[in-house]
Amino acid sequence: MKRLIAGLPFIAAVIFGGFFLWGLNPDRDPNEIPSVLISQPAPAFDLDPVPGLETPGLARSDLVGNERPVVVNVFASWCVPCRAEHAVLTRFVERDGMRLFGINYKDKPEDAVKWLNDLGNPYERIGSDLSGRTGIEWGLSGVPETFIVDSDGTVLFRYVGPVVGPDAVERFTQALKQAGALPNGAGS
């Protein structure tokens, strides 16, 4: 009996150790938070276009009633990962026919214009969220973030951080396919 009690701390330590080993799995991300917006209607917003850009502004009504689900990407010229992500999103638009809308988050219009002129503009519409208010409505935890919204205006998927690198692109492609956001046959 005494031996058993003296052995208890060791057994407890081994059990905790097992959980830690599991927790170290590199695929696990403790910061990944299931979005409260998933399966919820997208928030109401109406954003003006970025001054100096010909792309029209973005409102919730633009997300509703489309043939296929669309993608909303939150970006800013001051955000370095966005620059890397830009190329990936452009490829999705040009090669796979994804429809992309942008929310330009807390960005100076002239910087945003320069950024898009340098890198190209894959966005159909861009709303300028200078105050960050719409970002709050969307429950943004950082920039970039990407949402897939279906034709009823319901948020189907949320990706926090840049869609960059094979794993992230694979996950995002899967989500696009499941949502039916790509025209048939695309995204292979």
Place this chain on the structure above:
Amino acid sequence: MVPEIGHFALALALALALVQSVLPIAGASRGNAVWMKSAQATAIGQVLFVAIAFAALMQAFIVSDFTVRNVVENSHSLKPMLYKVAGTWGSHEGSLLLWILILAVFGAGVAWFGSNIPAETKARTLSVQAWISVGFLSFLLLTSNPFERVFPPPLDGNDLNPLLQDMGLAMHPPLLYFGYVGFSIVFSFAVAALIEGRVDPAWARWVRPWTLAAWISLTAGIALGSWWAYYELGWGGWWFWDPVENVSFMPWLLGTALLHSAIVTEKRDAFKSWTILLAILTFSLSLLGTFIVRSGLLTSVHAFAVDPERGVYILGLLAVSIGGSLALYAWRAPEMEPGGLFRPVSREAGLLVNNLILAAATGTVLFGTLYPLILEAVTGDKISVGPPFFNAAFIPMMLALVVFMGLGPFLSWKRADIAGLLDRIQFVAVLAVIAALAAWYLLNGGPIMAYLAILGAAWLLFATLREWALRIRLFEVSLAESARRVRNLPRASHGMTLAHAGVAVLMMGMIGSTGWKSEEIVFAAPGTEVTIAGFDITFEGAAKVQGPNYIADRGTLVVRRDGELVTTLFPERRYYPVAESQTTESAIRSTLAGDLYTSIATPASDQVNNAGAWTLRILYEPLVNLIWIGSILLVIGGCLSLSDRRLRVGAPRRAKQPATDAVPAE
């Protein structure tokens, strides 16, 4: 050149640690005095080489040597010198080097000052300490070399985060580390005792000063971290039950239990295997903290950059050290003979209850901290455990602890006189109830729990003072006689009184600032008036001001009470163009009665900005300063107790020092 010297010094330290981990312990089992003695030289050699490495890294930071990757990533030529120096331990690699330095300092400390410890015990202890050194030195050299060069060197460093340029932040890691790495030597003593299979009062006496020293720094480190979060971060709170806070708090709780159980082992030769277990677990929790902070296992606001490879290595170290020591414990502990017997009402029993509650509280915090991980592993659900769980589970336990804390010092060893005890404490109990009722009458509102806590804090404070008064026979004999008794009382006893009173003061601060905190968030144009906790605050407007390296929006708030001007506060929102970051500088009117805490936030949009409206956050936190005062009392109490000459009996080297001459002959 200098970084290479540092790197080489680390390799030499590792070589010495390897020798020290084998030779002395082998000498102890063979009775070879020379081998045992070698630990002394290697332990001191180790501290020298690690100190050289640390100095080399610090030099790289001071001269901003941007050929060193660590300096590039964690410093900037424009940083003030103080923060360049503090940058040495700001990164994962640098802080690990500091960790190892402190480990070596404690090892050398035992080698140097431990002349009263028998040669075998000392040799074994230092060998065990060297095992830990080997583990962490190899970890540093293999996975996180702080001296790695970068080519081509960049023009300037990357880090100029103004938020992190603060005295509190610069000082709190070293203190915290000194605390939780300090428990390593206690761990080594415990493992050495298990290998020897013998624990006696003398053992407890050698261990106590080390435990106490580690505990004091940990207390100061935690308090400083909390103070920093409160004043500098502008969060308006002092404890958030964040995983990284919890991992520093758990060794503190268990270390407190160890401190008390070691007393029983020292005085009564009892609780031996429990004390050993606590010594092992306290350091295990420190290691766990190191692991959690550096592995990205849990979500936290202040973790280091994460690398899974490092996580696996540290987990390996944990498995060997914690698993190994607990296995050794399971094997050897049942053979230890039980010590002195005691009655259910006695000092021993009181300390036993204290230990059980502290251990249960530690278990609760551990469970709450790891629950998200365990749940995710078992069911895949993701949750976070926040303050509601900890408050609901932890506070009642602490209240129970406080009841026994007040009672304990009145109890005598072996068997306490129950009638006499009741006689001495009934007055205190009545006084505490009156204090709580008075609080109820004077303050309306507030949670019931807060009144119970007031009752507990008052009980603890009065009981502690009463016990002290009994010892010096205050008002029973002449004041001069009492004063003489104060001087003759052992310092450890004053230390206990101060520390226990410190807890009561600390509790008052916590109760006041959580139970009666008031908060107003207003969207204010100039001229807006806000009333909070009896203060009338007028927002006069905000203006742009230019600082040395920032531009700020400075709000002007005039504070009046009953029409009379109290003070004018200037909260700022600073923007640092070079670092492209913003900080909130709260303006605080701090008094013993409470803090009036104001901060200003950026306007919601530019249109509103033009109208001159701002978001103001105004908090009133009653008694919050008692938290820091209570923490200071705890630290002073610990230091007093550490300076008690009884802890040094048989240590002639220290007894000759003039400090002890101040203690009159008994």
